[in-house]
Amino acid sequence: MIIYYRHHKEYYILKLMKPTLHQLRIFRTVAKLKSYTHAAAELHLSQPAVSMQVKELQQTVGVPLIEQLGKKLYLTEAGETIYHCAIEIARRLNEAGETIDHLHGIKRGRLKISVATTASYFVSRMLARFADLYPEVSITLDVTNRQSLMSQLANNEPDLVIMGEPPTDQDLIAQSFMDNPLVIIAAPGHALAKKSSVKIAELANQTFVIREKGSGTRAAIERFFSAAGAEIKTTMEMTSNEAIKQTVQAGLGLGIVSSYTVELEIETGNLTQIKAKGFPIMRKWYLVQRASKRLSPVANLFESFVLQYKRVDTANA
Numbered sequence: 001m002i003i004y005y006r007h008h009k010e011y012y013i014l015k016l017m018k019p020t021l022h023q024l025r026i027f028r029t030v031a032k033l034k035s036y037t038h039a040a041a042e043l044h045l046s047q048p049a050v051s052m053q054v055k056e057l058q059q060t061v062g063v064p065l066i067e068q069l070g071k072k073l074y075l076t077e078a079g080e081t082i083y084h085c086a087i088e089i090a091r092r093l094n095e096a097g098e099t100i101d102h103l104h105g106i107k108r109g110r111l112k113i114s115v116a117t118t119a120s121y122f123v124s125r126m127l128a129r130f131a132d133l134y135p136e137v138s139i140t141l142d143v144t145n146r147q148s149l150m151s152q153l154a155n156n157e158p159d160l161v162i163m164g165e166p167p168t169d170q171d172l173i174a175q176s177f178m179d180n181p182l183v184i185i186a187a188p189g190h191a192l193a194k195k196s197s198v199k200i201a202e203l204a205n206q207t208f209v210i211r212e213k214g215s216g217t218r219a220a221i222e223r224f225f226s227a228a229g230a231e232i233k234t235t236m237e238m239t240s241n242e243a244i245k246q247t248v249q250a251g252l253g254l255g256i257v258s259s260y261t262v263e264l265e266i267e268t269g270n271l272t273q274i275k276a277k278g279f280p281i282m283r284k285w286y287l288v289q290r291a292s293k294r295l296s297p298v299a300n301l302f303e304s305f306v307l308q309y310k311r312v313d314t315a316n317a
């Protein structure tokens, strides 16, 4: 009985060991695209070759993996299981490849970074320098606001995130690496521009153009004024720092933005900075990852690079 049981179990394990990586890759693509034709195109194979490999995989596993109803393909329960297994195997092989490359001193791989809208002003420069150092790393960059970054972190989508306000309700590692001062901007010649220190009460008499709800900049501004027991009047909400700058420049209100976004305009005199009590609001930029995430070698490289970035930036200035 025991011998039969062991034999029986080994038989199943052997059966599951039999699929080739080639078959799993093809099945993964068919399962992802729910189409033999599209999978064949993506894999640069003929459609009969793709169908044949999936058929052989089904025979190996011993149960149907895909069902066709009308023109649509559906994964069976076994198909779902093999699909997730194939994704995991591909991910682990990829990681192993990157680790081995790393051991050989080869710095290549994929990096998926998401950054706050405002961070894009310095991140492009940062990435250009990183790409110079590691030309074989391919980078995907998503620029979005704080709220969307929080859900990406919760879904474990990016390798690393650059943001101004790491959420406190998730298990994250957040390392600050650079200051993020928020300054008040106005059109040149604004009445408050001549003053050496504008009071908060005076700001409350002005109208402001501010970022959308969900923006970290907006949250920091709201916190600042509520801590000072004041309220500011807002005329317009905008999802882009560029739009805020244009609107302020046109004289439609004051703006509060990260100083990184207005360096050029202040320098050329197209915008002016208001000196007000409590400003700039001092904040930090953080490099954030999920605490449980094992960073790939390339993500580790990027992490060290970012944490040293300010120094490199200053050294090259």
Ligand code: PGA
Binding pocket: 116, 117, 118, 119, 144, 145, 146, 163, 164, 165, 211, 214, 215, 216, 217, 218
């Ligand atoms: P954001 O920037 O305002 O573009 O979301 C993030 C932050 O400053 O916290």
